[in-house]
Amino acid sequence: MVERQTGVALWRQIADRMRLAINNGDFDETGMMPPETVLAARFGVNRHTVRSAMATLADEGIVRAIQGVGTRIERRDRLRFPISRRTRFSQGLGNQAREIEGRMLEADTDVAPALVAQALGLAAGTPCVRMETVNSADKRPISRATHYFPSERFAGIAEAYEKTRSITAALRELGVSDYVRRSTEISAIHAEGDDMRHLKLSPGAIILVATAINTDLAGMPIQYSRTRFAADRVKLTVEPENDDIGDLGQSA
Amino acid sequence: MVERQTGVALWRQIADRMRLAINNGDFDETGMMPPETVLAARFGVNRHTVRSAMATLADEGIVRAIQGVGTRIERRDRLRFPISRRTRFSQGLGNQAREIEGRMLEADTDVAPALVAQALGLAAGTPCVRMETVNSADKRPISRATHYFPSERFAGIAEAYEKTRSITAALRELGVSDYVRRSTEISAIHAEGDDMRHLKLSPGAIILVATAINTDLAGMPIQYSRTRFAADRVKLTVEPENDDIGDLGQSA
DNA sequence: TATAGTTATCTAGATTAATAGACATTAAGG
DNA sequence: CCTTAATGTCTATTAATCTAGATAACTATA
Numbered sequence: 001m002v003e004r005q006t007g008v009a010l011w012r013q014i015a016d017r018m019r020l021a022i023n024n025g026d027f028d029e030t031g032m033m034p035p036e037t038v039l040a041a042r043f044g045v046n047r048h049t050v051r052s053a054m055a056t057l058a059d060e061g062i063v064r065a066i067q068g069v070g071t072r073i074e075r076r077d078r079l080r081f082p083i084s085r086r087t088r089f090s091q092g093l094g095n096q097a098r099e100i101e102g103r104m105l106e107a108d109t110d111v112a113p114a115l116v117a118q119a120l121g122l123a124a125g126t127p128c129v130r131m132e133t134v135n136s137a138d139k140r141p142i143s144r145a146t147h148y149f150p151s152e153r154f155a156g157i158a159e160a161y162e163k164t165r166s167i168t169a170a171l172r173e174l175g176v177s178d179y180v181r182r183s184t185e186i187s188a189i190h191a192e193g194d195d196m197r198h199l200k201l202s203p204g205a206i207i208l209v210a211t212a213i214n215t216d217l218a219g220m221p222i223q224y225s226r227t228r229f230a231a232d233r234v235k236l237t238v239e240p241e242n243d244d245i246g247d248l249g250q251s252a
Numbered sequence: 253m254v255e256r257q258t259g260v261a262l263w264r265q266i267a268d269r270m271r272l273a274i275n276n277g278d279f280d281e282t283g284m285m286p287p288e289t290v291l292a293a294r295f296g297v298n299r300h301t302v303r304s305a306m307a308t309l310a311d312e313g314i315v316r317a318i319q320g321v322g323t324r325i326e327r328r329d330r331l332r333f334p335i336s337r338r339t340r341f342s343q344g345l346g347n348q349a350r351e352i353e354g355r356m357l358e359a360d361t362d363v364a365p366a367l368v369a370q371a372l373g374l375a376a377g378t379p380c381v382r383m384e385t386v387n388s389a390d391k392r393p394i395s396r397a398t399h400y401f402p403s404e405r406f407a408g409i410a411e412a413y414e415k416t417r418s419i420t421a422a423l424r425e426l427g428v429s430d431y432v433r434r435s436t437e438i439s440a441i442h443a444e445g446d447d448m449r450h451l452k453l454s455p456g457a458i459i460l461v462a463t464a465i466n467t468d469l470a471g472m473p474i475q476y477s478r479t480r481f482a483a484d485r486v487k488l489t490v491e492p493e494n495d496d497i498g499d500l501g502q503s504a
Numbered sequence: 505t506a507t508a509g510t511t512a513t514c515t516a517g518a519t520t521a522a523t524a525g526a527c528a529t530t531a532a533g534g
Numbered sequence: 535c536c537t538t539a540a541t542g543t544c545t546a547t548t549a550a551t552c553t554a555g556a557t558a559a560c561t562a563t564a
Contacts, residue, residue: 007264007308007521009551015259035510046553051511056259067511068560257550261521287540298523303541319541320530 010045011052018053022062023076025140028200033063033071078235079137083210085180088168089135097137102165105132105198107158109151116148119213120221127151131158134198141199142234145227153222167223176216179223185211186236199230207231262297263304270305274314275328277392280452285315285323330487331389335462337432340420341387349389354417357384357450359410361403368400371465372473379403383410386450393451394486397479405474419475428468431475437463438488451482459483 004010018033027033036054040047054071057063065071082092090100112120112128122128131147147167149157153174160170171179189209191201199207208229215221229236256262270285279285288306292299306323309315317323334344342352364372364380374380383399399419401409405426412422423431441461443453451459460481467473481488 004520007261007267009259009261011551012259037510048554049552052551065511066561068509068562070510070561256522259551261550263521289540300524301522304521317541318531320532320539322540 010043010049011056014039014043014045014050014053015056018057019060019062019077022057022073024138025076027073028140031073033073035070075232078233079142080237081229081234082237083181083184083186087181087184087212090166091168093137093142099138101136101139102161102167103134103136104158104161105134107131107161109155112148116224119224120148120150122150129154129157131161133161140233141230143227143229144195144198145225148224149222171222176222179214179216182213182215182221191230195228199228201230201232208234208236210236262295262301263308266291266295266297266302266305267308271309271312271314271329274309274325275392276390277328279325280392283325285325287322327484330485331394332489333481333486334489335433335436335438339433339436339464342418343420345389345394351390353388353391354413354419355386355388356410356413357386359383359413361407364400364402368476371476372400372402374402381406381409383413385413392485393482395479395481396447396450397477400476401474423474428474431466431468434465434467434471434473443482447480451480453482460486460488462488 018039021027033039033054034042036047036050039050043050054063054065058065058071061074062076063071064074079093079096089102093100107129109127109129111117111125112122114124116122116128117124117126120128127150128148129151131149133145133147134141135143135145154171157170157174160173161167164170164173186208189207191199191207195201195207201207208231210227210229212223212225212227213221214223214225270291273279274285285291285306286294288299288302291302295302306315306317310317310323313326314328315323316326331345331348341354345352359381361379361381363369363377364374366376368374368380369376369378372380379402380400381403383401385397385399386393387395387397406423409422409426412425413419416422416425438460441459443451443459447453447459453459460483462479462481464475464477464479465473466475466477
């Protein structure tokens with residue numbers, strides 16, 4: 001409930017809490033805010049007070065009220081996803097979300113597509129493990145990725161990922177204690193098909209595509225991945241190369 | 253300056269800022285707040301608004317207004333200083349202060365006092381490096397410490413500390429990559445002499461004394477220290493033994 | 505088309521926050 | 535003892551915030 005006499009206006013408290021809830025994905029199912037009367041009852045305030053709060057959120061472009069229909073959620077604050085020489089998914093998101101989850105959709109082994117084989121320095125037709133994953137922050141899907149690993153060296157990667165729910169941890173289980181990013185390419189496309197469904201996007205939504213190659217410390221390519229981010233939920237930040245965090249303990 | 257129409261009352265903004273300033277030690281020279289009229293002018297508000305802010309600070313016990321004299325600063329919020337198996341000074345204070353500074357007062361080499369020699373498992377008369385340091389948070393002195401290190405192994409510790417301003421970093425330079433706390437004893441005394449002066453305390457002020465022994469990972473004692481905390485500025489929190497916390501926070 | 509559910513707008517009043525000014529009270533110092 | 539410089543208290547006024555209720559406008563749906 002809201003607190004009175006604290007020197008913070010009720011509409012301000014409500015606006016702050018609703019902004020948090022929205023970024024939390026609390027209203028993801030409908031994409032709409034609860035009606036003003038419901039919110040007023042929930043917070044124990046007058047409907048006009050709720051309207052003041054909504055007005056500021058609308059002013060920030062976070063929601064849009066539609067007469068006769070309701071108040072639609074327009075956008076959320078975007079998570080900052082750092083891209084650097086030592087990009088790690090959950091570590092990168094750090095404390096921006098309370099709960100970061102990785103889930104595997106499917107995995108199989110097949111010959112690498114020509115592009116992938118070339119990127120990993122493999123002969124055409126070399127078999128690779130392909131893994132499809134979805135990553136969520138606070139229950140909200142953030143990105144969907146397709147990973148390729150050379151089968152010869154990483155036959156058990158899918159099982160390791162299932163167990164650890166982390167690429168970094170899975171690679172460690174297979175003897176790769178550390179790895180770095182050789183290259184990252186970023187582009188943008190419109191959402192479609194599977195990605196649209198898994199990321200819970202609407203037609204026309206934008207997807208940021210980051211294509212990356214990781215190598216072990218000897219410089220041997222170990223992973224090719226194509227990650228599709230819901231562009232309305234993240235911003236990618238390219239960071240200065242930072243070598244000197246190497247001595248920090250790897251936390252899972 | 254203060255912001256209007258933000259949903260946060262002016263008196264609240266002023267109270268928050270003055271509380272910060274007090275904890276910052278901004279008024280340490282006099283121990284008094286500026287007069288209400290001065291603050292009103294500085295913030296561009298009416299004197300009554302400043303009085304509302306001061307009333308809440310007085311209510312929190314942070315200041316006390318004395319008619320005819322002024323408003324005296326009574327106490328500050330205390331920094332929380334965690335004591336655990338992996339106690340590190342600046343890391344422990346974490347984000348409680350913007351700037352954490354260590355300064356060396358003096359250093360010499362002499363035979364260890366009997367108590368120290370016993371604690372470090374040294375023969376009576378073994379020479380030790382003694383270092384006197386002062387630690388400050390946001391320019392306000394927090395603690396004063398006397399450290400003993402066996403000379404044989406840590407002859408250059410004083411120079412390393414001068415360079416790095418950190419015990420942890422200095423030990424690392426001398427080949428101790430990690431260390432743990434074997435024991436901590438806590439007691440309280442009245443401030444006197446040197447400590448009173450360096451910690452900027454008044455007669456009668458309380459000092460918390462923490463006597464600690466640190467060992468390397470092999471269990472060999474490497475450091476005996478006696479740290480005197482200004483009791484009105486810190487609270488020591490003894491934390492559950494936690495082996496795997498490691499060096500996650502990369503605060504330099 | 506009628507109805508239900510929703511946001512938009514208006515008026516009125518109560519409460520809180522902020523400004524303005526006058527004067528009382530207290531303590532320290534010349 | 536008087537002056538000065540502070541805080542304490544009071545009244546009055548204005549602006550911002552919150553409540554209350556009524557009604558209009560709009561959308562989707564049966």
